[in-house]
Amino acid sequence: xxxxxxxxxxxxxxxxxxxxxxxxxxxxxxxxxxxxxxxxxxxxxxxxxxxxxxxxxxxxxxxxxxxxxxxxxxxxxxxxxxxxxxxxxxxxxxxxxxxxxxxxxxxxxxxxxxxxxxxxxxxxxxxxxxxxxxxxxxxxxxxxxxxxxxxxxxxxxxxxxxxxxxxxxxxxxxxxxxxxxxxxxxxxxxxxxxxxxxxxxxxxxxxxxxxxxxxxxxxxxxxxxxxxxxxxxxxxxxxxxxxxxxxxxxxxxxxxxxxxxxxxxxxxxxxxxxxxxxxxx
Numbered sequence: 001x002x003x004x005x006x007x008x009x010x011x012x013x014x015x016x017x018x019x020x021x022x023x024x025x026x027x028x029x030x031x032x033x034x035x036x037x038x039x040x041x042x043x044x045x046x047x048x049x050x051x052x053x054x055x056x057x058x059x060x061x062x063x064x065x066x067x068x069x070x071x072x073x074x075x076x077x078x079x080x081x082x083x084x085x086x087x088x089x090x091x092x093x094x095x096x097x098x099x100x101x102x103x104x105x106x107x108x109x110x111x112x113x114x115x116x117x118x119x120x121x122x123x124x125x126x127x128x129x130x131x132x133x134x135x136x137x138x139x140x141x142x143x144x145x146x147x148x149x150x151x152x153x154x155x156x157x158x159x160x161x162x163x164x165x166x167x168x169x170x171x172x173x174x175x176x177x178x179x180x181x182x183x184x185x186x187x188x189x190x191x192x193x194x195x196x197x198x199x200x201x202x203x204x205x206x207x208x209x210x211x212x213x214x215x216x217x218x219x220x221x222x223x224x225x226x227x228x229x230x231x232x233x234x235x236x237x238x239x240x241x242x243x244x245x246x247x248x249x250x251x252x253x254x255x256x257x258x259x260x261x262x263x264x265x266x267x268x269x270x271x272x273x274x275x276x277x278x279x280x281x
Contacts, residue, residue, distance in 0.1 A: 002029050003277045005084040006077065007046075008100060009034045012232060013114055014088035015046045016266045021273070022047035029279060033080070037089075037096070039162075040181050040205075055099075066095065074103045084276055086269060087259075088114040092161075092228055094255045101258045110276045113259040114269045116231040119239060126248040133160060136226055136250050137167035144174060144224065153198075157222040159238060160252065168226075169196050177220050181205045206234035213241035226250045 005021070007014050014034060021032045032048035035055075043052070055072030056065070077085065087100045097113065104111035121127050130136045144154055153175045158168060162184045168176060176199040178184070183203055200220075216222075225242045227235075229251055242249050263269055273279065 002027065002031050003083045003279070004031045004081055005033065005086065005273065006080070006082045007032065007034045008085070008087045008089050008096060009046060010036050010039075010043075010093075011088055011090055011116070012234065013116055013266055013269075015044070017086070017088060017114065017269055018046040018048050020266065020270060025279060030273075030277070033082075037093075066099070069095070070099045070103060073099050074107065077103065077107060077109065082109065084110050084112075084273065086112045086114055086273075088269075091115050091118070091230060091254050098258065111259060111261060112269060112272050113257055113262045114266070115257065115262065115264060117264045118229040118231045118254055119236065122243065124243045124246075125239070126242070126246065127251045128248055129251050129253055131253055132255075133164045133167055133252060136160075136252055137171065139250060140168065140171045140174060140224075140226075144171075154223045155221050157217070157220070157225045157238070158199075159225065159227050159235070161228075165196075169199075172198070174198065176200070177202065177222065179204055208235060208237045210237040210240050210244075213237040214244065217241050217245055217247065222247060224248050224250060226252070228252045229254055 007018055009015065009018065018032055018034050021030060034046040034048060034050050036043050036046075036050065036052045037054060038052040054069060055076055056068040076082075085100060085104050087097055089096055101111065101113075103109070128139065130139055140156065144156070153173065156168075156171075156174050156176050158165075158176050158178045162180050162182060165178065165184055176196075178199050179202040181203065183201065225238060225247055227238065227249060239249065241247075261272070263272065
């Protein structure tokens with residue numbers, strides 16, 4: 001019987017890991033299944049087998065609660081006879097990470113958290129670190145609105161994703177440029193009228209370039225960037241642009257990671273798989 005690996009994916013690292021494994025090992029030795037959350041439309045499909053959607057639907061009781069998601073993941077792992085679990089989701093995907101850690105521990109299933117390293121602050125960076133998105137919105141309301149009494153409003157470039165945008169909608173005295181991969185439906189009426197009048201929305205998917213980010217900052221007159229410390233190269237040019245233009249960055253810290261088994265590189269994950277199986281490099 002071949003080993004069966006489930007990769008909780010959606011990140012560049014997850015795609016790279018699946019591709020390496022499918023190229024290196026036959027299905028007789030290792031079956032690779034990637035799970036995508038299904039948050040974005042028409043996602044790129046990784047190598048190997050793919051499932052799309054949350055795990056709450058796997059467990060057909062109680063709706064999409066946290067408990068249903070945990071039970072759904074547990075049911076899936078048992079049904080598919082998964083022998084290895086790698087969580088390579090986004091560093092801020094806290095709920096699925098907690099669920100995966102809980103279920104793997106319960107089932108004594110070998111588990112690894114693959115999470116790329118965060119960005120490090122460099123000379124010239126003007127970072128203001130905050131604990132989470134709630135703290136970021138509170139900072140904007142308490143600090144930036146104080147200095148925003150002139151006729152021209154401050155322009156905040158918000159790049160933290162679709163979730164929790166309502167927190168920043170409460171910052172009445174600021175203008176926002178909001179960039180997301182998918183259009184946030186909750187903020188657009190069917191007729192195209194914006195529910196958030198002080199925000200302009202951009203749809204774009206990385207990787208981005210420094211040249212384009214500099215042009216965007218200057219076009220919209222950005223005065224502050226709000227970002228998660230996602231790490232990686234794909235969205236780093238916005239951090240470089242802010243540095244070059246001497247613009248402050250409200251940097252949202254990463255959530256803590258439960259797993260003792262943690263790596264930051266795809267080759268480390270490959271070594272872990274070899275260690276846990278009879279596969280050879």
